[in-house]
Amino acid sequence: xxxxxxxxxxxxxxxLLAALGVVLSRNIIHSALFLVLTFxxxxxxxxxxxxGFVGLVQIMVYAGAIxxxxxxxxxxxxxxxxxxxxxxxxxxxxxxxxxxxxxxxAAGLAGAIWFTKWPLSAVQVGDQGxxxxxxxxxxxxxxxxxxxxxxxxxxxxxAILLAKGVEDK
Amino acid sequence: MEHFFVNxxxxxxxxxxxxxxxxxxxxLILLVVQWIAVIIIVILNITVLIWLERKVSxxxxxxxxxxxxxxxxxxQTIADAIKLLTKEDIVPSQTDRxxxxxxxxxxxxxxxxxxxxxxxxxxxEIVDLNVGLFYFISIGSxxxxxxxxxxxxxxxxxxxxxxxxxxxxxISYEIPLAFSLLGVVMITGSLRMSDIVxxxxxxxxxxxxxxxxxxxxxxATAELNRGPFDMPEAEQELTSGAYTEYTGMRWALFFLAExxxxxxVSALMATVFFGGWQxxxxxxxxxxxxxxxxILNVFFLIKWTFPRIRMDHLxxxxxxxxxxxSLANIxxxxxxIEVLMRMGW
Amino acid sequence: xxxxxxLKGLGITLKHTFEREITxxxxxxxPVLPARFRGNLQLDFQDCIACEMxxxxxxxxxLSLESVRDDKxxxxxxxxxxxxxxxxxxxxxxxxxxxxxxxxxxxxxxxAAYDRENIKKVYQxxxxxxxxxxxxxxxxEEKNQKRISVMIGALQKDAPxxxxxxxxxxxxxxxxxxxxxxxxxxxxxxxxxxxEDIEKAKKVAGALANKAAxxxxxxxxxxx
Numbered sequence: 001x002x003x004x005x006x007x008x009x010x011x012x013x014x015x016l017l018a019a020l021g022v023v024l025s026r027n028i029i030h031s032a033l034f035l036v037l038t039f040x041x042x043x044x045x046x047x048x049x050x051x052g053f054v055g056l057v058q059i060m061v062y063a064g065a066i067x068x069x070x071x072x073x074x075x076x077x078x079x080x081x082x083x084x085x086x087x088x089x090x091x092x093x094x095x096x097x098x099x100x101x102x103x104x105x106a107a108g109l110a111g112a113i114w115f116t117k118w119p120l121s122a123v124q125v126g127d128q129g130x131x132x133x134x135x136x137x138x139x140x141x142x143x144x145x146x147x148x149x150x151x152x153x154x155x156x157x158x159a160i161l162l163a164k165g166v167e168d169k
Numbered sequence: 170m171e172h173f174f175v176n177x178x179x180x181x182x183x184x185x186x187x188x189x190x191x192x193x194x195x196x197l198i199l200l201v202v203q204w205i206a207v208i209i210i211v212i213l214n215i216t217v218l219i220w221l222e223r224k225v226s227x228x229x230x231x232x233x234x235x236x237x238x239x240x241x242x243x244x245q246t247i248a249d250a251i252k253l254l255t256k257e258d259i260v261p262s263q264t265d266r267x268x269x270x271x272x273x274x275x276x277x278x279x280x281x282x283x284x285x286x287x288x289x290x291x292x293x294e295i296v297d298l299n300v301g302l303f304y305f306i307s308i309g310s311x312x313x314x315x316x317x318x319x320x321x322x323x324x325x326x327x328x329x330x331x332x333x334x335x336x337x338x339x340i341s342y343e344i345p346l347a348f349s350l351l352g353v354v355m356i357t358g359s360l361r362m363s364d365i366v367x368x369x370x371x372x373x374x375x376x377x378x379x380x381x382x383x384x385x386x387x388x389a390t391a392e393l394n395r396g397p398f399d400m401p402e403a404e405q406e407l408t409s410g411a412y413t414e415y416t417g418m419r420w421a422l423f424f425l426a427e428x429x430x431x432x433x434v435s436a437l438m439a440t441v442f443f444g445g446w447q448x449x450x451x452x453x454x455x456x457x458x459x460x461x462x463x464i465l466n467v468f469f470l471i472k473w474t475f476p477r478i479r480m481d482h483l484x485x486x487x488x489x490x491x492x493x494x495s496l497a498n499i500x501x502x503x504x505x506i507e508v509l510m511r512m513g514w
Numbered sequence: 515x516x517x518x519x520x521l522k523g524l525g526i527t528l529k530h531t532f533e534r535e536i537t538x539x540x541x542x543x544x545p546v547l548p549a550r551f552r553g554n555l556q557l558d559f560q561d562c563i564a565c566e567m568x569x570x571x572x573x574x575x576x577l578s579l580e581s582v583r584d585d586k587x588x589x590x591x592x593x594x595x596x597x598x599x600x601x602x603x604x605x606x607x608x609x610x611x612x613x614x615x616x617x618x619x620x621x622x623x624x625x626a627a628y629d630r631e632n633i634k635k636v637y638q639x640x641x642x643x644x645x646x647x648x649x650x651x652x653x654x655e656e657k658n659q660k661r662i663s664v665m666i667g668a669l670q671k672d673a674p675x676x677x678x679x680x681x682x683x684x685x686x687x688x689x690x691x692x693x694x695x696x697x698x699x700x701x702x703x704x705x706x707x708x709x710e711d712i713e714k715a716k717k718v719a720g721a722l723a724n725k726a727a728x729x730x731x732x733x734x735x736x737x738x
Contacts, residue, residue, distance in 0.1 A: 072336070129299070229527045
């Protein structure tokens, strides 16, 4: 077992355990914090795959911003005891349905991973990932990049409008 | 003297491989040694730094500052550390224990992680990432989580308010912080720290990017929760913000992490805007220390000069002033680079 | 222009940074006090004519004095003068009203004490001025002094017995004698009390005996 394998197992283990923590915590704030740990584990796997930029974007956007947003949203709407915010559903039909969906999803994903061929590119990216990515985003894919930017801008405007509300006349 | 630390590291790796260790493992051990070195530097540095801040604030107010213990009162911080170590570790009964206890650890781990990419001399980065600058910004953005954890875990109104405030503030000021560094990145054409330092061999970026420097300085002050932007701690209204319920070493860890962040940001500022470790006569690692400490003194001077600004002013200053200015700076830099390239530079 | 005020502020603090510190390092360096600073109230005993102007004018009843009348000259003689500083508010009325200017404030401001009784300052008539008093008072005083010295001598000789008699309990007397053997000052005080006010002496001795018994519960009458 090489050093690489040990690091991967550690990262994957952290990610999976944290993901389980998200699902199994009874306190929704704990769930949200476990989610941050999951994001960080995934970012670590990106780093290991030599995709440092993607990993850092994962940390900054997901662990640093989105999760804070989630925690804020939870704090703002929560009005019960923290220990009873993320309880399990006790009714049998719900458990059955949830189990069915999750087994189906897991089987589908496993099948997709198993049967897909993963061609390895002979070209080594090295640590020029950012430069390549910049060239791609502002070269061949500039239109989709800009469209995504405009979409986000529209979303921001929408949020501001919603927050301001309609003035009474 | 110039290559003292680099030579030591090489000698260590050579010795370890000479013992029959695989090169990968030798590098790993070197990494561990570097980590320990960083932690020692951080801890030693904070004792000096707290003493220095007290002294500087004393001089600003025409007082003497600490002067009882040791020469010029230098051992005052050590006495304080001993006091904090011997204090009772109180965990209030109604707290969210897991979060309450992990928050200071998360904070200090994140702030020590910042030192990975800072070049502390010629060839003295721990890891010379090709996305070094971006690493610094994105790891720095994680410390919001730690403050939020502290605020929530304490189960105290003021703690939560302080935590919320600091998170709102840090998220708002991260944007101008990143944008102001973009101008430098555009000129250098790289996010790698060593490239940024090398690009300043002729002229410092503070001359080429004065607007970026000022916006970076302001937003870094806010990002560090330092005065005059220390709303999250605002003693008069929130006692101590997110740190209210913490005692003894847990509280000291927050303090340590804040100063660690401060030094890291000052070192980054020296690297990005003031030529990094480059300088005449003296060894490179001494230059970065000198530059960092000069910047730290400016931070102290600013903290002890300006009164704290109001929360809403703070937010609107970021969103309505700093972000447009830093965006305009990006535009200006882009146009300038284009014009200069057309002129055939 | 925006920001000029900020720069000005930074300039001011920077200027102050390099100015001389105004700190006085108090215990080592005494502060320079203004001439009319009111610290400790002092009395010039010889000059006092016991007119009681000061005690009458004092708003808090800080001052009190004892005096005797000399029938030959028909003048008052000051016997003792006490200043209870815990109530003094340094209003200066006593100093202003003293016709002989024998009260004044000095510059000593370190008046804190561990016990209340130490805050009070009592001036007794100095020994060399005692002869100045009317004869019968001098005689009484001399007699008193003699009795006190006799009592001290007796106490030094056979403390357990006398104290036992005083306390009406021989055990307690032994305990107290053992405790007082090492404390000459207290012994003398008790002797004075026994001469002047036997009831008070009983009370004080009782309290001291109880305390001594508490401090050395097993040692009993073993001399420390």
